[in-house]
Amino acid sequence: MTDISKKVPRRISQTVLNSLKGGVVPRIGLPYITVGRKNEIEALLHDVEIIQEGGASFRFIVGKYGSGKSFLLQTIRNYVMDRGFIVLDADLSPERRLQGTRGQGLATYRELISNLSTRTRPEGGALTLVLDRWISGVQMEAAKETGLLPEDPALIKAVDEKILSVTSSVSELVHGFEFARLLSAYYHACMDGDDEKKAKVVRWFRGEYHLKSEAKEALGVNVIITDDDWYDYLKLFAVFFRLAGYSGMLIMIDELVNIYKIPNTITRQYNYEKILTMYNDTLQGKASYLGILMGATPQALEDRRRGIYSYEALRSRLAEGRFSKPGTRDLLAPVIRLEPLKAEEMLVLCEKLSAMHAGLYNYPLRLTEDDLAGFIRVEYSRIGADQNITPREVIRDFIELLDLLYQNPGLSMSELLESDSFSFTPSEAVSDQADPGYAEFTI
Numbered sequence: 001m002t003d004i005s006k007k008v009p010r011r012i013s014q015t016v017l018n019s020l021k022g023g024v025v026p027r028i029g030l031p032y033i034t035v036g037r038k039n040e041i042e043a044l045l046h047d048v049e050i051i052q053e054g055g056a057s058f059r060f061i062v063g064k065y066g067s068g069k070s071f072l073l074q075t076i077r078n079y080v081m082d083r084g085f086i087v088l089d090a091d092l093s094p095e096r097r098l099q100g101t102r103g104q105g106l107a108t109y110r111e112l113i114s115n116l117s118t119r120t121r122p123e124g125g126a127l128t129l130v131l132d133r134w135i136s137g138v139q140m141e142a143a144k145e146t147g148l149l150p151e152d153p154a155l156i157k158a159v160d161e162k163i164l165s166v167t168s169s170v171s172e173l174v175h176g177f178e179f180a181r182l183l184s185a186y187y188h189a190c191m192d193g194d195d196e197k198k199a200k201v202v203r204w205f206r207g208e209y210h211l212k213s214e215a216k217e218a219l220g221v222n223v224i225i226t227d228d229d230w231y232d233y234l235k236l237f238a239v240f241f242r243l244a245g246y247s248g249m250l251i252m253i254d255e256l257v258n259i260y261k262i263p264n265t266i267t268r269q270y271n272y273e274k275i276l277t278m279y280n281d282t283l284q285g286k287a288s289y290l291g292i293l294m295g296a297t298p299q300a301l302e303d304r305r306r307g308i309y310s311y312e313a314l315r316s317r318l319a320e321g322r323f324s325k326p327g328t329r330d331l332l333a334p335v336i337r338l339e340p341l342k343a344e345e346m347l348v349l350c351e352k353l354s355a356m357h358a359g360l361y362n363y364p365l366r367l368t369e370d371d372l373a374g375f376i377r378v379e380y381s382r383i384g385a386d387q388n389i390t391p392r393e394v395i396r397d398f399i400e401l402l403d404l405l406y407q408n409p410g411l412s413m414s415e416l417l418e419s420d421s422f423s424f425t426p427s428e429a430v431s432d433q434a435d436p437g438y439a440e441f442t443i
Contacts, residue, residue, distance in 0.1 A: 013360040015038050016351070020266040021399045023392060025070045027122065030078055033352050035070055036345040040338065041370045044076050044330040047291055048056050048083065051248040053143040056282035056290045060308075060318065061258075062301050063338030066390030069295040070340070070420075073252050076293065079121045084247035088112040088234070100227060100267070104135050105274070106207055109230035113206050113253065130201055131183075135190050135242035156191060166243045170236055178223045185219060207233075216365065231278060238290040254295035260307055272311035279317065279334070301335070312344045341391055347376050349391075350398050357402045366405065371413045375401065 012029040019026035047057035063069045071313035077087050089298070090096060090111040097104035115124040138164050140234030142162050148155040182201050198219045200426075210217040225233050238249040260269045275294070276379040279286045301308045301318070309315040318335050341349075350372050357363045379394050401416055 004080070008356050008359055010360050012078045015398055017357060017360065020353075020395050021175070021394065025074045027074065028360065030071070030075050032356065033349060034075055035349045035352070036086060036341045037068065037075070037338075039076065039331055040072060040336055041079075043336065043361065044072075044293075045079065045410075047075075048080055048085070048248075048250075051085075051250070051289055051291045052083075054242075054288050056287040056292075058282040058292045058334060060335045061293060061338065062296045062298055062335055063129065064297060064390065066392035067342065068391050069338060070254060071391070073243075073254060075248070077117075077252060078122075080250050080291075081117060081122060084119070084219070084245075086126070086246050086249045087117045087252065088243050088249065089115050089117075089252040089254070091255040092253060093255065094258060094261075097262070097271055098253075099270040103227055105227040106225065108253070109207050109225065109234070112234070112253075118246075127205060128198075129253055130241065130244065130246075131186055131202070132190070133185055137245055138166070138187075142165065154220045159187075166240070169243060170240055173236055173239065174232050175223070175229065176236055178221050179240075180221065181221060230273065235281070235287050235290060237387060239288055240394050242289040249289060250291040250293065252293045252295075254309070256296035256301040259299040260297075266304065269311060272308060272314055275308070276311065276317075278319060279314070297339075322383070327350055340402050343376050343380050346379075346391065346394055347372055349395070350375065353398060354402065355401070357406070361406055363406065367413060375413065375417060 008029070012032070016026045016029040016033060044059065047059065050057060061069050061072055077089065081087055090108055092108065094097075095104060096108040096111055098107045098108060099172050100107075114128060116126045116130070117124050118126045118130065120126075121129050139155070139159050140160040142148075142362050143155060144151065146155065146158050148158065163184055167183050168174045171177075171180040171184070182204055186198060186201040189201065203209065204215060204219060204221070204224070207230060209218070209224045212222055212224055234251065259268060259271045262271065264410075278292055281294060282290065296308065299307060304310055304315075308318065320330070320333070320335070322386075343374070351369075354367050354372065355365060375398060376394075379397065401413065403413055404416060405413065
């Protein structure tokens with residue numbers, strides 16, 4: 001067995017193990033436990049290269065509850081941030097949709113902006129950091145080109161000209177003129193030391209003005225970000241972030257099942273129409289430096305009555321061809337369907353988790369490869385496992401076993417595996433026919 005226990009910082013081990021046991025994906029430490037998904041990751045990283053070159057991409061990540069959608073999304077998130085990308089992510093909910101009559105679309109935009117992350121601010125809330133970094137970078141570039149000192153008034157004029165060149169590029173896009181005016185206003189507020197004005201501009205970028213008159217009074221602009229046009233502003237941000245020195249922007253939206261659950265047919269269709277707009281923009285070259293990933297269950301995608309396939313324009317674009325089948329999926333298609341992890345891959349993951357647990361609690365590794373293989377064998381041989389077992393189920397059980405063995409040194413793995421309580425019950429199964437309201441806490 002590979003001993004990784006000494007390589008993982010204990011704070012990361014604690015976060016990873018607690019998150020996985022609680023059924024959620026950790027935001028840190030993923031490289032230590034990533035197994036499988038090699039082909040899917042390579043396909044998504046090819047998209048990343050296209051985005052860096054000024055292109056755009058749109059992918060659906062589709063899999064059953066617990067199959068690894070959120071884990072894959074987080075893995076890509078961490079990778080692209082290391083490559084200089086800005087990442088915005090949000091989970092949909094009854095209060096957050098892509099379109100709504102009571103501001104649910106704008107609520108999604110606000111969540112995305114709130115979670116705006118960079119390599120130096122991976123936890124989110126990085127908007128002001130990005131704006132300040134942009135201004136600082138422009139100032140340094142202008143000073144280097146002109147040889148002027150920071151206190152020289154002529155430098156401010158040189159910086160103004162550079163700011164204008166950036167804002168001019170943005171102003172050519174839809175809603176770009178107002179966006180550019182606010183970027184300029186933020187810069188001048190920084191120069192004047194006007195923190196109140198800076199806060200007002202940031203508030204506008206976050207979509208927190210409810211009335212045009214309010215924005216007009218505060219900033220002199222007669223527009224606000226609304227439920228109808230919030231996606232247009234994300235396209236503007238993608239271009240601006242590139243001009244500000246970042247590689248591109250990746251938007252990650254999970255829990256599309258919450259659109260599937262909307263009871264009103266017309267409201268669902270409006271949401272699917274918004275997805276179609278975003279899909280068409282990225283594939284037709286109407287967006288630049290922008291990638292979009294959306295996570296969905298098979299039912300939320302394929303149900304012809306309520307799912308994404310109920311919207312014919314999307315179904316005709318996304319449906320699989322005749323030649324794609326389990327084991328030979330087309331990973332260059334818009335929809336990436338997650339295949340179950342193999343037992344061998346789960347064995348490797350359990351090995352990593354076992355070493356991480358030993359390092360966290362400072363005890364010598366007790367479990368042998370035979371012990372781990374026995375655990376995997378029992379997990380995959382239980383009734384219904386071939387259809388219902390997911391990484392989440394296996395990992396939850398395994399970490400529980402590790403905790404019990406640590407707290408009860410007299411127990412052995414075989415004793416726990418042979419106990420009556422270690423059995424598969426129907427209530428644990430999560431199939432495609434499960435209640436779509438079931439909370440998707442996946443690894």
